[in-house]
Amino acid sequence: MAAGKLEFEVDLKSPADKFWRxxxxxxxxxxxxxxxxxxxxxxxxGDGINVGTVRLMxxxxxTPVFTFSKEKVELHDDANKILGYxxxxxxxxxxxxxxxxxxxxxxxxxGSLLKFNLEFEKASDEVPDCATFIQKYSxxxxxxxxxxxxxxE
Numbered sequence: 001m002a003a004g005k006l007e008f009e010v011d012l013k014s015p016a017d018k019f020w021r022x023x024x025x026x027x028x029x030x031x032x033x034x035x036x037x038x039x040x041x042x043x044x045x046g047d048g049i050n051v052g053t054v055r056l057m058x059x060x061x062x063t064p065v066f067t068f069s070k071e072k073v074e075l076h077d078d079a080n081k082i083l084g085y086x087x088x089x090x091x092x093x094x095x096x097x098x099x100x101x102x103x104x105x106x107x108x109x110x111g112s113l114l115k116f117n118l119e120f121e122k123a124s125d126e127v128p129d130c131a132t133f134i135q136k137y138s139x140x141x142x143x144x145x146x147x148x149x150x151x152x153e
Contacts, residue, residue: 006118006131010139012105012146016112020081020105022149024049033148034141036062050076057090066091074100081105095130097121114142 012019022029027048031038039058046053053073059066068090075084087099102117116138 002125002127003119003121004129004131006116006120006134008116008135008139010114010116010142011108011111012114012142013111014146014149015110016081016105016107018149019112019114019146020078022145023083023103023105026145027055029145029148030141033144036060037141044070046073049073075102093123095123095127097123116142 014022027041027043031040037060039060040056041058042056044054044056048055051073055071055073056068057071058068069087069092070089071085071087073083073085075082077083082102082104084100084102086101087093087096092099098119098121100119104115106113106115116135118134
């Protein structure tokens, strides 16, 4: 099966500390900000932030192909603002054997820079490449969170 990697960066206007706090609160913020994407995000295990946390994400009809997914926090490093997770349940697993993501937020000028890394293994060679979709979808979420946090000042 084909393994792959997706890496990209997003320039943000929010300071790194502020964006990091917002990212940690995505269980509440994402369904509030992105009503067209998320029906809900529920913490089903853990404290909602740290290693061991499991989130059930339910998507709206506007999200193609997927109705839900579950992700588990595997790395949470407050000092370096790094979050690592794996997706392990939901329709997406019909297409991928594994999905592991890592997000880091670093200061950049008055704002910050988000570094995104996704490693994946397709369930079969017939699975189409969806890197462009994932990058666009994720970037939209990060930029939307950034805009929301800036409004909340």
